[in-house]
Structures are given as C-alpha cells and as structure tokens.
Amino acid sequence: MMVFITSCDLFCPSKSNNTVALDTIVDFSSVDTFPSFKGCDAIIDKQQKADCFRATIHQKMGEELQQYHLSVKDSIDEIVYVDVIINADGIFSLDTIQSSENIKKELPKLDSLLKASVENLPKIYPANKRGIPVTTKYRLPIRIQLTE
DSSP: OOHHSOOOGTTTTOOOOOOOOOOOOTTTOOOOOOOOOOOGGGGGSSSHHHHHHEEEEHHHHHHHHHTTTOOOSEEEEEEEEEEEEEESSSSSEEEEOOHHHHHHHHOOOOHHHHHHHHHHHHHBBBBBEEEEEEOOEEEEEEEEEEEE
C-alpha cells in the first residue's frame, strides 16, 4: 500500500536541465538602441536617447528647409510626412513623401527640396539590434506653414 501512495518523483532521478535556452525570437518592429547623433550618443536612457534623436533630426531638417525661400499664392498650414531610411552605416535616404494635393500644387519643388535636405543630414550612429547595426525607417512629420 505504501508503494502506491508515494510519488514517482522519489524513485526517478531528477533531470537537471543545465542547458541555457537561446532566445531565438527576434522582434523586428523595435531596436535595442536608437540611431543617434553625436550630441545624443552619451545618453544612456533609451527613451531620452530616442527623444534626443527626434528633436535633433527635426531641428536639422528645419535648418535645411529654412535655407530655401518659398513663396505661395495662398497661405498654407499643413503637415507633410517624410519617410526616411537610415541604413546600417548611418546614412540617410529619402523613402517616400506624403503630402496633400494643395501642397503639391502650391509647392511643386518641395519634394526635391526635402530630398536634398535629407541627403544633407550628417552621418549618424545607426540603430542596433542585438549589438548589430541595422537599417531603420522613420516617419517625420514636417509642418509647412507659409503665408502669402
């Protein structure tokens, strides 16, 4: 009777599982470290580094676009979405531009100006995933605000 009451675990040797499970699932929708400009590279906190990257890229794009004198017939206050690719070497390239028909009509050269502005951005430290530099894509909202 005693044999039936005791657990089988007492009789079977325990299997010690000393193997380390490898993490083979990779989330391709996020990165371990964001791309960073030289001024942001010393920041350790992931969120602060991302905020610094966003602020710096908006500032640099704004500075580039301010160099051009744009004139319009009617006032414009709209947002243009610019998709930028940062390759594993830290070089920017323009992917797509999403703008309204009004912007395309009033500022037909805006696409070429945005492309030139993106190409003039300085080389940066690329994003990393598991210690490997990776290509990333970012959507930049750019507000176009012009008066007659």
